Amino acid sequence: MLAIPDPHVRGGVELRPLESCDAEALFLAIDANRAYLRRWLPWLDQTRSPSDVRAFIEQNVDARRDDRALQLGICVDGGLRGAIGIHLVDWNNRSTSIGYWLDASLRGQGIMTACCSHVVAHLFDKLDLHRIVIRCAVENHRSRAIPERLGFVQEGVLRDAEWLYDHFVNLATYSRLRTD
Ligand SMILES: CC(C)(COP(=O)(O)OP(=O)(O)OC[C@H]1O[C@@H](n2cnc3c(N)ncnc32)[C@H](O)[C@@H]1OP(=O)(O)O)[C@@H](O)C(=O)NCCC(=O)NCCS
Numbered sequence: 001m002l003a004i005p006d007p008h009v010r011g012g013v014e015l016r017p018l019e020s021c022d023a024e025a026l027f028l029a030i031d032a033n034r035a036y037l038r039r040w041l042p043w044l045d046q047t048r049s050p051s052d053v054r055a056f057i058e059q060n061v062d063a064r065r066d067d068r069a070l071q072l073g074i075c076v077d078g079g080l081r082g083a084i085g086i087h088l089v090d091w092n093n094r095s096t097s098i099g100y101w102l103d104a105s106l107r108g109q110g111i112m113t114a115c116c117s118h119v120v121a122h123l124f125d126k127l128d129l130h131r132i133v134i135r136c137a138v139e140n141h142r143s144r145a146i147p148e149r150l151g152f153v154q155e156g157v158l159r160d161a162e163w164l165y166d167h168f169v170n171l172a173t174y175s176r177l178r179t180d
Contacts, residue, residue: 002086003122014075025080030047072119074112134173154174
């Protein structure tokens with residue numbers, strides 16, 4: 001099974017694998033941030049109930065069991081307030097990508113930068129990966145600031161690479177190599 005990172009990120013902030021029993025709490029966090037998340041994430045309209053979230057979590061529990069992917073909940077002061085996902089791991093090329101979201105009321109405190117830094121260190125040091133990718137909509141400046149803070153290199157812009165409900169967005173692609 002895909003090794004999980006040390007839960008402790010910093011005071012009051014912990015990461016832990018999402019389990020089915022988190023579905024209700026995660027749905028409440030998503031629903032409270034629906035409009036804010038919908039601006040940049042493509043899955044809000046298909047996430048209408050705790051059972052939708054449970055189905056997503058269960059797919060990810062299976063993926064984790066098969067060493068393919070890992071979804072971590074972000075707990076702040078004990079409450080589930082966001083998530084960070086290690087998407088499909090390409091073991092042949094020792095590469096993966098990550099994605100993330102956080103409750104709007106917790107923005108601006110460096111929580112997500114700390115979580116990403118923690119996960120990136122885990123992927124390089126414990127899983128021996130070589131390359132990590134983060135893709136952000138070009139206009140999603142808060143998201144782009146995270147790879148930029150963490151020393152990722154922008155490789156280019158993928159044109160019209162993501163469909164967001166009624167329009168395409170260009171994706172800025174960043175990578176960091178173990179050797180960077
Ligand atoms: C992307 C997202 C997680 C970024 O949140 P964020 O709060 O800006 O990111 P961080 O938690 O890393 O916080 C960074 C901010 O904290 C500040 N900060 C305070 N202490 C800090 C520290 N120790 N380290 C880093 N930054 C710190 C930074 O200066 C920055 O503030 P600024 O926005 O005023 O420049 C959030 O906007 C979000 O969930 N958006 C919706 C979903 C989304 O777009 N997901 C990404 C799809 S690609």
